[in-house]
Amino acid sequence: MNVLLSALRNDWLEATAVAFGIISVYLSVRQNIWSWATAIVNVLFYFLVFRQAKLYADMGLQLVYFALSVYGWYEWLYGGTNRTVLKVSRATPKMSLVLATVVMVSVAVLGTLFARATDAALPYLDSTTASTSLAAQWMMTRKVLENWAVWIAVDVVYVGMFIYKSLYLTAGLYAVFIVLAAMGWAQWKRSYAVDCQSRAGAAVPA
Numbered sequence: 541m542n543v544l545l546s547a548l549r550n551d552w553l554e555a556t557a558v559a560f561g562i563i564s565v566y567l568s569v570r571q572n573i574w575s576w577a578t579a580i581v582n583v584l585f586y587f588l589v590f591r592q593a594k595l596y597a598d599m600g601l602q603l604v605y606f607a608l609s610v611y612g613w614y615e616w617l618y619g620g621t622n623r624t625v626l627k628v629s630r631a632t633p634k635m636s637l638v639l640a641t642v643v644m645v646s647v648a649v650l651g652t653l654f655a656r657a658t659d660a661a662l663p664y665l666d667s668t669t670a671s672t673s674l675a676a677q678w679m680m681t682r683k684v685l686e687n688w689a690v691w692i693a694v695d696v697v698y699v700g701m702f703i704y705k706s707l708y709l710t711a712g713l714y715a716v717f718i719v720l721a722a723m724g725w726a727q728w729k730r731s732y733a734v735d736c737q738s739r740a741g742a743a744v745p746a
Contacts, residue, residue, distance in 0.1 A: 597667045
């Protein structure tokens with residue numbers, strides 16, 4: 541009976557996290573500010589899900605996601621020129637190099653820590669997906685178009701990892717995320733092109 545109740549509780553937590561995850565990413569694709577509020581609910585539930593699955597890097601990542609969701613909420617509202625709404629931008633070579641370096645260092649440190657000091661499942665793979673996701677999430681807070689390409693790559697890995705850990709609802713969620721990320725790339729790219737045309741038109745002398 542205790543095992544059954546525990547399984548039902550876990551399924552309920554995971555199902556709720558999945559629902560809010562889909563809503564949050566869909567709203568992000570639409571550049572809707574409420575994506576951050578639903579993201580906060582999503583990460584709180586996934587903190588509990590990952591703790592039970594012993595995916596400690598992803599569990600800790602939810603705390604960082606919480607902070608980034610609050611930051612992203614503010615930045616999307618006031619991060620643009622003269623504290624206006626933030627517009628879509630592109631990643632610079634410097635940004636890409638810095639983020640790649642941070643991810644590699646993070647994987648080395650977290651993977652070694654979890655492998656030696658905990659009973660973490662898949663410590664290095666878990667650390668890789670967690671660190672890469674963190675970089676992608678930061679890019680999203682700044683409305684950097686390439687965040688969607690990073691999400692597509694990491695979500696493919698996540699699907700396999702969650703199937704291996706028998707988190708089938710979450711694996712399905714990340715499969716949906718791949719589709720939503722592709723939609724996000726297309727919609728944000730169009731938004732970026734429109735903004736560039738508007739700026740070019742405004743720069744032409746009357």
